[in-house]
Amino acid sequence: MSERSPAPGGLALVESLVNTLDLESGGDALDTPEVRDGLGLTEDDLPDARELRESLRATLLAHAGHPPHREVTPLGELLARAPLYVAVDERDGSAALAPADAAPLLSRVAAAVAEALVAGTWNRLKACEAVTCHWAYYDRSPAGRGRWCSMQVCGARAKMRRYRAKEQ
Numbered sequence: 001m002s003e004r005s006p007a008p009g010g011l012a013l014v015e016s017l018v019n020t021l022d023l024e025s026g027g028d029a030l031d032t033p034e035v036r037d038g039l040g041l042t043e044d045d046l047p048d049a050r051e052l053r054e055s056l057r058a059t060l061l062a063h064a065g066h067p068p069h070r071e072v073t074p075l076g077e078l079l080a081r082a083p084l085y086v087a088v089d090e091r092d093g094s095a096a097l098a099p100a101d102a103a104p105l106l107s108r109v110a111a112a113v114a115e116a117l118v119a120g121t122w123n124r125l126k127a128c129e130a131v132t133c134h135w136a137y138y139d140r141s142p143a144g145r146g147r148w149c150s151m152q153v154c155g156a157r158a159k160m161r162r163y164r165a166k167e168q
Contacts, residue, residue: 004149007138010112011125017109018056018136039105049105052078060127060136069134082110130154
């Protein structure tokens, strides 16, 4: 839904996973083989991937100052199950948390969150406040107070609702 450019670094994975569900239409891109293949998922992985997606969405809503959209498993509980290790680059000595096994989506998401924490970008990944949307977006606004995935769609709808409510 958003015209915004993708989130930086590993957050692009988190953003793309959250945005596999279109709340307005109910369409779930995880139902398509192309998206599952792109995320390295099998059909057996779908329940866990959906649980992770909705826990991420609840966290991104919290980043934007909104309550969870529904009851979910806390993201911290899910990420605690992800096997990570400290990878050290022999050339320059830089270190980063990396998935112990690159296949599981949970481990890749945990590594992306860790990378974003270090980079200071984690709290900039948010979910749109529109209840029919909750699309993930990276807030590049100077003050970090973005509210909608798209000013042209969700922002315009919210402003129009406020305007109409004033007229009554």
